[in-house]
Amino acid sequence: MERRPLIAGNWKMHLNVADSVSLAAAVAAGSRDLGDRDVMIAPAFTALAAVAEVLKGSSVFLAAQNVAWEREGAYTGEISPAMLMDVGASMAIIGHSERRHIFGEDNEMVNRRLLGALNSGLVPILCVGETLDEREEGETFKVLEQQVCEGLEGVPGDRLPSLVLAYEPVWAIGTGKTASREQAQEAHSFIRDVLADLYEKNLAGQVRILYGGSVKPENVDALMAEPDIDGALVGGAALKAESFDRIMHFS
Numbered sequence: 001m002e003r004r005p006l007i008a009g010n011w012k013m014h015l016n017v018a019d020s021v022s023l024a025a026a027v028a029a030g031s032r033d034l035g036d037r038d039v040m041i042a043p044a045f046t047a048l049a050a051v052a053e054v055l056k057g058s059s060v061f062l063a064a065q066n067v068a069w070e071r072e073g074a075y076t077g078e079i080s081p082a083m084l085m086d087v088g089a090s091m092a093i094i095g096h097s098e099r100r101h102i103f104g105e106d107n108e109m110v111n112r113r114l115l116g117a118l119n120s121g122l123v124p125i126l127c128v129g130e131t132l133d134e135r136e137e138g139e140t141f142k143v144l145e146q147q148v149c150e151g152l153e154g155v156p157g158d159r160l161p162s163l164v165l166a167y168e169p170v171w172a173i174g175t176g177k178t179a180s181r182e183q184a185q186e187a188h189s190f191i192r193d194v195l196a197d198l199y200e201k202n203l204a205g206q207v208r209i210l211y212g213g214s215v216k217p218e219n220v221d222a223l224m225a226e227p228d229i230d231g232a233l234v235g236g237a238a239l240k241a242e243s244f245d246r247i248m249h250f251s
């Protein structure tokens with residue numbers, strides 16, 4: 001099963017509008033020669049509209065870092081899928097570990113966000129991953145299974161291939177400590193098995209599963225060589241044009 005690689009930059013709460021626009025312009029220019037893979041960036045909400053302008057005419061996808069589940073209403077501080085699409089976003093990161101662990105989002109809320117995005121036509125990137133304690137207690141697979149099953153509750157099989165998943169071990173995010181390619185591959189293949197059990201093997205084989213957690217120019221090639229790693233969700237190294245460019249050009 002051929003899956004088109006996706007290299008995604010998660011800018012988190014960094015960069016003002018002007019800096020976002022120049023980084024986005026560099027990504028758009030750098031990705032012009034990449035015909036065999038997808039590239040996505042997720043700026044802060046405040047920069048989405050300006051970045052969308054810069055990306056016009058490029059093939060770089062624009063994503064939000066989170067999304068509400070309702071179309072509109074009394075939800076102070078939230079942004080709806082329709083609003084994101086209105087400014088040019090086509091994807092949304094959902095259930096990032098920082099949302100789960102700093103802001104208390106649980107699987108049920110993550111699932112609502114995911115269904116809201118999917119039903120509005122935004123491509124969700126569902127993030128899952130275990131903490132260091134969970135890994136050390138031997139609970140990695142249990143946690144991943146629960147996050148995948150509860151996160152995808154109510155998603156019909158025919159929608160599955162349009163979703164993206166991201167395996168991001170919490171202990172590897174922003175720590176400089178990357179999962180080894182074997183650890184990452186093991187988790188990715190486990191997640192694909194969970195999808196095959198929930199749906200069917202053929203559908204599970206079409207879903208892109210990204211790895212995230214200290215992806216850098218130095219480790220991207222090895223990670224991408226693993227059979228079930230279909231891309232990268234990059235935080236720190238996505239904030240510098242040069243390092244993200246090298247990651248986009250993984251071989």
Ligand code: PGA
Pocket residue numbers: 010168172173174175176212213214215233234235236237
């Ligand atoms: P990092 O972040 O690359 O800085 O570890 C990845 C992420 O949180 O998506």
